[in-house]
Amino acid sequence: MKKTGIIIIGLFVVATLAAIFTYKQVSKTNVYNYSLILKNDEKNTSENTALAAENNWQKEMYDNYFKQAKTVNITETIQGSILPHHLVAGYIPATFFTEIAKQKPSTIVIIGPNHFFRGENPIISTTNDQLTSYGNLQVNDGLIKKLLNDGLVGIDETVIAKEHSITALTPFIKKTLPNTKILPLIVKYQTPTGTLESLFNKLTDILPSDAVIIASIDFSHYMTWETANFHDELTREVIKNFDYSRIDKLDIDSPASLYIFLKLMEHNKTQKVVYELGDNAANIMNQPGAKETTSYFSPWFVKGDKTNNKIASVLFFGDMMLDRNVKKQTDKNGADYLFTKLAGQENRFFLGIDEISANLEGPFANSRRATTKSIAFRFEPKLIYTLKKYNFSIFTLANNHSLDMGKAGFAEGKANLAKAGINFYGQQLYINNDSLLVKKVGDYNIGYIGLDDTITKVDIKKVKLLIDQTKNNGANFIVTNIHWGEEYKEISNTNQRNLAHQLIDAGVDVIIGHHPHVVQEMEIYKNRPIFYSLGNFIFDQYFSVSTQQSLAVGLIFTDKKISTYVFPLKGINSQAQQMEYEIGKKYFEKWILKSRLGNYKFDEFKHLNIEL
Secondary structure (H helix, E strand, C coil): CCEEECCCHHHHHHHHHHHHCCCCCCCHHHHHHHHHHHHHHHCCCHHHHHHHHHCHHHHHHHHHHHHCCCCCCCCCCCCEEEECCCHHHCHHHHHHHHHHHHHCCCEEEEEEECCCCCCCCCEEECCCEEEECCEEECECHHHHHHHHHCCCCEECHHHHHCCHHHHCCHHHHHHHCCCCEEEEEEECCCCCHHHHHHHHHHHHHHCCCCCEEEEECCCCEEECHHHHHHHHHHHHHHHHCCCHHHHHHCCCCCHHHHHHHHHHHHHCCECEEEEEEEEEHHHHCCCCCCCCEEEEEEEEEECECCCCCCCEEEEEEEEECCCHHHHHHHHHHCHHHHCHHHHCHHHHHHCCCCEEEEEECCCCCCCCCCCCCCCCCCCCHHHHHHHHHCCCCEEECCCCCCCCCHHHHHHHHHHHHHHCCCEEECCCCCCCHHHEEEEEECCEEEEEEEEECCCCCCCHHHHHHHHHHHHHCCCCEEEEEEECCCCCCCCCCHHHHHHHHHHHHCCCCEEEEECCCCECCEEEECCEEEECCEEEEECCCCCCCHHHEEEEEEEEECCCEEEEEEEEEEEECCEEEECCHHHHHHHHHHHHHCCECCCCCCCCCCEEEEEC
């Protein structure tokens, strides 16, 4: 076999750190690692790169990861794990490989992403041994040849040599399992499921019984620590539930690798998580306010059954208006302008969620109509596909602008949303069957009720009948979106509070309020959250600071709790974005002071669990 020095780990870490952290300081516990990483940048020549694996600095770096490893003692045979290739969290793979060293598996399979879409084949491997700072790590030639003979992989040494989802992990293996061989596989994003199934089927035929499977996957990318926590809560349960239908929704860097990994665990009847580690780069680097982070989750699988913990996540925004000065902004800058700052790289803010909702403050009518209204909105239907791009999936239409283009314009707007596959419910003036929608979200049926209290006051008797109907239609949870309150008032009024309590007494689980154009307080009443107003999400009321501030609320539903995340947002010329860390922290603290939470308290991540 050929031997090649795959010495890019240091460069990979430097590039990753540069992309993910622009910090001025590094935590004391990581200064040692960081200084070692930077040494490789000084050796950036082809000659030094070829020799870097033999350099003492790299060995010291990995030795230090092992010093940071957790002490674990698992008595069961570990069949596989998900491990990070982002070496800021190097202690996680060090912990895992230290533990499985006693198993002495003959082969370790590493399945990871092809980050840069290099090479011609959807799945790529190598026949070259991997040179690490601990010595030469052999590949399993026999297994690779079997995959190659069936046309399931392509061989591309250059691509593997530059792919850190493999090379970041090989030194851990060589140090702890010097005689073990590896089967490295990298998979391109959006590789067809049929191709993945073919690889899975072949692997089940050829892998030795003692093989350990590794999915080399990093989790939430480019987001704040708080956002990553919201995304990861769903991701962890989807993985442990072996819910293949939701893999593509997750905020991870290789859905394809995860799919193959879970299929292999299922085939081997090793679906029980015996141990798990989780972390975030912001925590490791002691930078809680980092704008961009990476998160990590490492479950270890042994013989046993999967979990069956039901879960559903929904992200709620406030008022969305796409006419007037907002239209001028999109005409000038393109429709993506409204969301790109919030979305971040690869639209990550809008990933890792089952459902995304907002109050649609006007119709997607086909044409503008004459009207006597002084303020009448009409949105371009082509913008619907921009909303779909950012994973908006449901809108409440129960507000005082739904009929701005008349009944015909309202009907056209609903037809245009339906054509794009976006759900909606609610209407101006009336409470009837159109006010209700029950749909499957994740593992639950969620009933949405849309109410408008701004023109015709809500008849609670009619709403109670609607709530009963929602329950009869199989809803596990009921969410009411309601247009109410006084414009520009930052505290709810007595009518709002009384109505909110009546709704919850009647069986509503969550209340999301709109219309005041500013953020109002939160209340927890009988263990149910009430958000009186989320404020302007996308709007053009540039005349004050408060009308350009809003909240996004992430809710994760389970049988035992509603896990609640709050994200302070701001708009600049109708462009939504998260508030800077310190500004958002102070804003949130003031919001908490005017809220009524009872015995509940948000943690440092603007998160709390509401027990059911």
